[in-house]
Amino acid sequence: xxxxxxxxxxxxxxxxxxxxxxxxxxxxxxxxxxxxxxxxxxxxxxxxxxxxxxxxxxxxxxxxxxxxxxxxxxxxxxxxxxxxxxxxxxxxxxxxxxxxxxxxxxxxxxxxxxxxxxxxxxxxxxxxxxxxxxxxxxxxxxxxxxxxxxxxxxxxxxxxxxxxxxxxxxxxxxxxxxxxxxxxxxxxxxxxxxxxxxxxxxxxxxxxxxxxxxxxxxxxxxxxxxxxxxxxxxxxxxxxxxxxxxxxxxxxxxxxxxxxxxxxxxxxxxxxxxxxxxxxxxxxxxxxxxxxxxxxxxxxxxxxxxxxxxxxxxxxxxxxxxxxxxxxxxxxxxxxxxxxxxxxxxxxxxxxxxxxxxxxxxxxxxxxxxxxxxxxxxxxxxxxxxxxxxxxxxxxxxxxxxxxxxxxxxxxxxxxxxxxxxxxxxxxxxxxxxxxxxxxxxxxxxxxxxxxxxxxxxxxxxxxxxxxxxxxxxxxxxxxxxxxxx
Numbered sequence: 001x002x003x004x005x006x007x008x009x010x011x012x013x014x015x016x017x018x019x020x021x022x023x024x025x026x027x028x029x030x031x032x033x034x035x036x037x038x039x040x041x042x043x044x045x046x047x048x049x050x051x052x053x054x055x056x057x058x059x060x061x062x063x064x065x066x067x068x069x070x071x072x073x074x075x076x077x078x079x080x081x082x083x084x085x086x087x088x089x090x091x092x093x094x095x096x097x098x099x100x101x102x103x104x105x106x107x108x109x110x111x112x113x114x115x116x117x118x119x120x121x122x123x124x125x126x127x128x129x130x131x132x133x134x135x136x137x138x139x140x141x142x143x144x145x146x147x148x149x150x151x152x153x154x155x156x157x158x159x160x161x162x163x164x165x166x167x168x169x170x171x172x173x174x175x176x177x178x179x180x181x182x183x184x185x186x187x188x189x190x191x192x193x194x195x196x197x198x199x200x201x202x203x204x205x206x207x208x209x210x211x212x213x214x215x216x217x218x219x220x221x222x223x224x225x226x227x228x229x230x231x232x233x234x235x236x237x238x239x240x241x242x243x244x245x246x247x248x249x250x251x252x253x254x255x256x257x258x259x260x261x262x263x264x265x266x267x268x269x270x271x272x273x274x275x276x277x278x279x280x281x282x283x284x285x286x287x288x289x290x291x292x293x294x295x296x297x298x299x300x301x302x303x304x305x306x307x308x309x310x311x312x313x314x315x316x317x318x319x320x321x322x323x324x325x326x327x328x329x330x331x332x333x334x335x336x337x338x339x340x341x342x343x344x345x346x347x348x349x350x351x352x353x354x355x356x357x358x359x360x361x362x363x364x365x366x367x368x369x370x371x372x373x374x375x376x377x378x379x380x381x382x383x384x385x386x387x388x389x390x391x392x393x394x395x396x397x398x399x400x401x402x403x404x405x406x407x408x409x410x411x412x413x414x415x416x417x418x419x420x421x422x423x424x425x426x427x428x429x430x431x432x433x434x435x436x437x438x439x440x441x442x443x444x445x446x447x448x449x450x451x452x453x454x455x456x457x458x459x460x461x462x463x464x465x466x467x468x469x470x471x472x473x474x475x476x477x478x479x480x481x482x483x484x485x486x
Contacts, residue, residue, distance in 0.1 A: 039062040176260040
């Protein structure tokens with residue numbers, strides 16, 4: 001990280017430590033910074049050399065805050081947040097449902113002065129972007145807040161984008177965008193690989209290439225700001241707020257890159273109209289889906305397929321249960337293998353994500369037109385899990401750890417892939433022979449199973465037991481409910 005951005009990140013975080021004594025969390029702090037930095041940049045744009053008319057309503061701008069102190073400042077700041085949350089475009093996304101979390105007016109004034117001391121628009125885009133990414137990473141590491149679920153490790157994202165190879169003129173979408181990692185890295189990859197874009201192509205890359213959605217207001221605002229500070233998007237935000245699963249998509253994309261929320265169960269059942277939904281739960285009708293289920297991950301997988309244009313490509317992070325679960329899981333796997341070319345599966349190690357003990361994979365597939373024969377001929381599986389050990393703090397997963405996967409993936413010519421110790425091919429016929437079309441396939445000898453010292457942390461074991469008990473209780477309730485109706 002350049003020294004300029006490191007120094008500013010350090011300065012901002014030092015002040016966060018003061019606020020934490022008042023009970024302001026990392027997440028709340030980054031949110032307040034987001035509001036204030038946006039207002040400061042909007043103010044800078046009204047001055048030379050930019051001299052643009054302000055997009056912020058008069059009397060609710062940066063200067064109006066700088067002129068006030070004490071209780072009057074705190075009251076006015078709340079009025080500013082309320083007013084801007086009702087605006088359209090980028091302003092509305094950033095300030096939607098915003099609240100002041102810094103109750104001490106003196107500390108709020110100090111934060112204003114701190115931000116006022118920097119000329120944000122005078123900074124290089126890379127520096128601004130790195131400052132914000134540094135803040136988001138710090139926020140994600142605050143395990144208690146749960147913010148880590150919205151932050152996918154950048155090394156993993158970089159490897160996924162490297163093999164997906166987005167190109168200029170493409171449209172790319174993330175239906176669970178979190179803080180925007182996939183969209184950001186995909187945008188930067190296109191810019192780096194195409195240094196000679198003409199004016200129209202550059203404009204398309206800035207304004208129309210990447211779009212995202214997130215159900216959580218506070219996360220969508222962090223994402224919108226992250227992209228904005230990296231020079232992506234204009235007055236209209238590329239990010240919107242809402243439940244991605246609520247209805248069939250009206251727009252379709254060339255590429256979908258996503259890491260949906262980790263939770264398996266949802267209070268919402270998404271029905272494909274087969275009459276199989278539980279009448280007591282909230283139901284979304286999705287006739288474009290193959291199976292009715294309340295499993296959020298299976299629903300996101302079906303949704304991603306719907307989002308793609310014909311011949312569109314996808315990479316989606318899914319937990320292990322999506323690979324082996326029966327019922328709706330088996331239906332979705334069968335249909336996906338038949339109607340799409342499911343060509344690659346990356347088995348991820350544990351200790352990669354901020355949620356304890358998550359066992360996840362990345363599924364890569366291409367959407368295809370209707371055909372009489374299955375589109376998947378061979379599924380290649382890369383096992384980065386067996387005998388691999390990573391932790392979030394002391395040994396985090398880095399891009400270099402995925403270099404062998406990137407090489408084996410062979411994006412230049414997937415037909416010329418070669419078997420290796422960690423990379424194996426499985427034909428469509430072999431997959432269909434497996435019980436419930438189970439794709440949770442492994443072949444390497446797991447050394448940890450022969451050594452009791454290598455058992456997972458007690459916290460991880462306890463969490464897995466609790467999840468399994470929860471699933472069992474849910475299935476039991478369903479059986480009892482069915483018997484009661486007979």
